[in-house]
Amino acid sequence: MSEAKKFLYVNRRAPYGTIYALESLEVVLIGAAFDQDVSLAFIDDGVFQIAKGQDTKSLGVKNFSPTYRALGDYGVTKLYVEKESLAERGLTEDDLMPIIYEDENDNFAEKPSLIFVDRAEMAKMMSEQDIVLSF
Amino acid sequence: MKLSILVNEGPYTHQAADSAYQFTKAALEKGNEIFRVFFYNDGVNNGTRLTVPPQDDRNIQKNWSELAEQYKLDLVVCIAAAQRRGILDEGEAKRHGKGEGAANIAPGFRISGLGQLIEAGIEADRLVVFGD
Numbered sequence: 001m002s003e004a005k006k007f008l009y010v011n012r013r014a015p016y017g018t019i020y021a022l023e024s025l026e027v028v029l030i031g032a033a034f035d036q037d038v039s040l041a042f043i044d045d046g047v048f049q050i051a052k053g054q055d056t057k058s059l060g061v062k063n064f065s066p067t068y069r070a071l072g073d074y075g076v077t078k079l080y081v082e083k084e085s086l087a088e089r090g091l092t093e094d095d096l097m098p099i100i101y102e103d104e105n106d107n108f109a110e111k112p113s114l115i116f117v118d119r120a121e122m123a124k125m126m127s128e129q130d131i132v133l134s135f
Numbered sequence: 136m137k138l139s140i141l142v143n144e145g146p147y148t149h150q151a152a153d154s155a156y157q158f159t160k161a162a163l164e165k166g167n168e169i170f171r172v173f174f175y176n177d178g179v180n181n182g183t184r185l186t187v188p189p190q191d192d193r194n195i196q197k198n199w200s201e202l203a204e205q206y207k208l209d210l211v212v213c214i215a216a217a218q219r220r221g222i223l224d225e226g227e228a229k230r231h232g233k234g235e236g237a238a239n240i241a242p243g244f245r246i247s248g249l250g251q252l253i254e255a256g257i258e259a260d261r262l263v264v265f266g267d
Binding site: 005007019020023026027030031033034036130131132133134135 | 141143175176215216248249250252253254256257262264266
């Protein structure tokens with residue numbers, strides 16, 4: 001295999017109501033085994049996917065939000081969150097789950113996986129990708 | 136150019152399914168190589184042989200099956216997405232006790248894992264995504 005490609009998974013939709021968020025996560029988990037350069041982006045209603053305190057009991061749907069917190073164990077450590085999307089929905093960084101990873105190149109120090117960027121920075125990051133999968 | 140195609144929406148509900156087919160056909164006719172077409176989300180519904188559209192309408196599944204035969208295309212339906220939507224091949228139908236004749240995967244399609252999508256992205260020059 002040639003050198004790793006840059007894969008970006010763009011999450012644009014709320015976690016429940018449609019299956020896109022869950023099936024996006026399923027691709028991310030499988031794709032993590034391929035040793036590619038993986039990033040996730042959360043824009044628009046996609047920012048709700050990583051919101052704190054999700055409770056799906058009354059929906060009768062599985063709450064899969066804990067899986068995002070396990071992404072670090074799969075080597076998926078770059079989760080870009082668009083600041084404007086948060087602000088437009090009345091959310092702040094404190095409304096999101098703390099998602100961290102252990103940096104194996106830095107004595108397994110715990111570091112945040114969430115990277116907060118503005119719209120222009122998000123666009124620039126997207127333009128640098130080889131593969132963009134949008135859900 | 137070597138292309139891979141990802142189809143994320145179902146037939147008749149969403150233009151993406153038609154656009155994916157038209158794009159794939161046009162790309163092949165222009166001499167491009169299609170490494171793989173991968174069906175995910177409701178896109179897996181493009182691969183059921185039980186589709187019966189009205190006679191005066193296009194038959195999306197049949198179009199794909201014929202294109203696959205003509206160009207030896209690799210049409211892959213995601214197994215996880217397919218199972219929760221009731222798309223089965225012989226092996227899966229048997230394994231889940233769905234009875235004789237339950238397999239509904241259309242000719243030219245095969246069921247496999249999500250790794251095939253990642254590989255399609257790695258191996259092709261471009262991965263073209265059709266979705267909402």
